[in-house]
Amino acid sequence: MASVTLVGNLKLYTGGVTDLEVEAENIRQLFAKLGEQFPELKEHLNESCAVAIDGEIFQETIIAKIKPNSSVQLLPAIPGG
Amino acid sequence: MKHHVSFELNGDPVEVLCESEQTVLDVLRDEMQLIGTKEGCSTGDCGACSVTVDDRLVCSCLMLGVEANGKKITTIEGMAEGEKLHPLQQKFLEHAALQCGICTPGVIVAAKSLLERNPDPTETEVRYWLAGNLCRCTGYDKIVRAVMDAASEMRGAA
């Protein structure tokens, strides 16, 4: 199970939960499982959200792999100038 | 009303019909298709439109086209001699003294005008002479170095 942390406002849609364990092999599965558990969270995951997996930040991708012991954070998307 | 204007442009005699309100910048860009002279502000604050008129550095956005009559105008397009770049152009390339390049023609025209008056400028003299040419990319460091290096090379060649 990967340990997942919701950074920022996402906790508003999980009833305050920020840290949880999720079994997911990739970002797509992670989003699907989180969406099942917290229906309100769903649209915000697909909105602008970056995913850090073991320190590496992924954006606009759902295929990045997650390892069973990965540390995952969901954070606001990062733009740039 | 159109005016018939004759002047020397980069060494060649040219004639053009221009409207009363057209600036030298408009004439160069719109009538002569010389796009190297840029418009950054049209109020004489940024120097992107720098040209020389009778060897004097001016912002071409502040001078009317009709005032060019009988004058000698040099633009960035008149700086290289055939395939040979002016030393300033060469040094700007070597020193990476441009990033986006929009201010570059104006800066090079202004720097040439400086070196014609003062072939051995100090860093401070270069900085004050170029104070009318805004560059937002480089922080001026490499521009100043390129101008000093070109000056040094031109003194060596003279």
Added chain:
Amino acid sequence: MQEKVGNVPMDADLKWVGTRQIRPDGMDKVTGKARFGADYNLSGQLVGSVLRAPHAHARIKSIDISAAEALDGVKAIVTGTDFPEQESKMSPAGEMMVNYNHIRTTVMATDKVLFEGHPVAAVAATNQTIAKKALKLIKVEYEVLPHVIDVLEAMKPDAPVLHADLITAGVSPAPTKASNVANRIELNKGDMEKGFAEADQIFERSFDTAPVHQAYIEPHACLAVVNQDNQAELWVSTQGHWVVRAHCARLLGWETSQIKVVCAEIGGGFGGKTVVYLEPLALRLAEKSRRPVKMTMSREEVFRASGPAPGTHVKVKIGVKNNGKMTACFTEMMYQAGALPGSPVSQGCMAAYAPYDVENVQAIGHDVVSNRPKVAAYRAPGAPMSEYAVESVVDEIALKLNIDPIELRLMNAAKEGTQSAHGPKFGPIGLIETLEAAKNSDHWKAPLGPNQGRGIASGFWYNIGGQTTVSVVLNEDGSVNLTAGTPDIGGLRASLAMMAAEELGVEYNAIQPVIGDTQQLGFNFLTGGSRSCFSSGMATVEACREIAQEACKRAALIWEIPEDAVMFEDGMVRPAGDNAGAHEPMNLRDIAAIAGKTGGPIVGNCSINAQGAAPSLGTHLVDVEVDPETGKVDVKRYTVIQDAGRAIHPGYVEGQFQGGAAQGIGWALNEEYIYNDKGALDNASFLDYRVPVASDLPMIDTIIVEVPNPNHPYGVRGVGETPIVPPMGAISNAVSRATGVRFESLPMSPPKIRHAIDAARAAGSTDLKM
């Protein structure tokens, strides 16, 4: 996840990468031939011009275009109703999520004008004079509404509300009343109560920063044509032509394939050219008139109506042990979004304490609308303001605890493995290396003169990757064409050609790099987030490796040996293993010559969504001298130290460092928007909005630190944005140390400095040094 390509070790013997080659596009730029946004013309083109609102906030009661339409030479007029309504929700645009309702409202007002300069109508006419005359003939009836400019004023309960339906997001339960606060965000790490309880001392201050403009020297410009078959072409100065295509298609209700966007040379962007302003107007005018339409903004329009970076109010509270170890860091920030929601406040929150390894962190951000132009990205959007505030307090801590400011930062510095305040653990990062380099620099050891002070600050920016396509073609004579899709603002083509030459083992000059249009390549996200050298570089390397692999295949065919018995090395295709020495090695020219007969052209294409961008951290040193009479601050010496991962072209890496520092110096000392009581901008020119000129600045020294990014084949980190983060803190700290007065407001213009010195003297300050 994409395959990570083989990394080139830092100690590899490289021929091109790390050298200072002359940029391929340089010749056109020093001779005046390069074509920027306003340099494209088509026969029969019309001039497009925009009518802008004279009020900061007003309801549009009616627009009458009949007199303008009747004017000879006027060929088309558009108003807000010419653009289809858009739902107000986040929707995907290429690789961004954007709110098209907001973009539409920014491009052209409909029922209300929300800032002075807000477009109300646009005209296409046969020349500029007629276009201007036509604008004067358009009659707009306004009902002027109360306006609000300042961010704190806009948050007050009795402030004029810009959007009747704007309910603050991020608050639970949701408010029932509309306000100007669009969003509240909160980031938490650890336990703040515990952290502050552990502190020996607590330092607390509030800071204000003025909005500043990107101030690219080239105003926005484009040329649009729409043919009778509704195929459109657009030549434009932009940081991302695929993004322009996506926005225009959506705003006009067209298919993306209808629009071909050609990216002109871009005369500076710094984030400000990541959005659309004129482009949809020009296309609609061109569609209506079936004539080419050229539009350019004046400098005044650029200042009044294109996005600046937000002004901010930032509170900082830091708890420390007496030895300098931080125990808790709090910040609350209010960022101006401009007329529509979407300031970079969440990035401000995330970046505020990123350079530090602190257990307990809380950041609260408010995204606040007011009657100003909608903000746009500006180099490390959101980070410079919050990090300025934090770095100022860090400097105060160093002074009060009598700790060297570099040692204090080293003690608290984030490093590989640090759990960042915004969540992820850092991979290898170079902050400590930049601090050590600062400590060992001549600058840090040099003596100071009278009325001088030395400041230091560090800074952080994330950097991004994203969708990228590069195509590399091995021509029949062995020369190479490289087509990338991220606009080149500061030497990208040189860097890509250097990586390609390195990979293919050919001369740098054999590579001809260009930026392709939207019909030549697959989608490319824009140049922003310091991604172009990272992402297009990664794609270039992969495309070149595809060519090398194909070259081996072709040689294997004619040598009649297995493909895996051929290797590519130093630009040569050689038989390997058992076959080593059995055949004469071939170079790429030899392979190119037989390409046709062995299967056809050899092309490497790489389309990726580049991931693995790594942050770049930097430390700046600055010496200032303050004139006690006038309050004017002179920057005497400046050094930028930053981690570049690997500097592909050190000259253009230094250029990014120096340019960011210069913009930061302007932000710190001069630049600000000045509004009058009617909500109109009073300094919309380069004369009154003063960016640094050559005589304002010293040489800007640079030290490039290289801690490679393990996720890039050459170790590249984006370098373009981080350099604008530390200057404001470094300069404020230098001014504070020179004067003995702590400054809390940008810009530190002479009157403010004089006032602060006088106030400190009147209060009998013992710290005052002048």
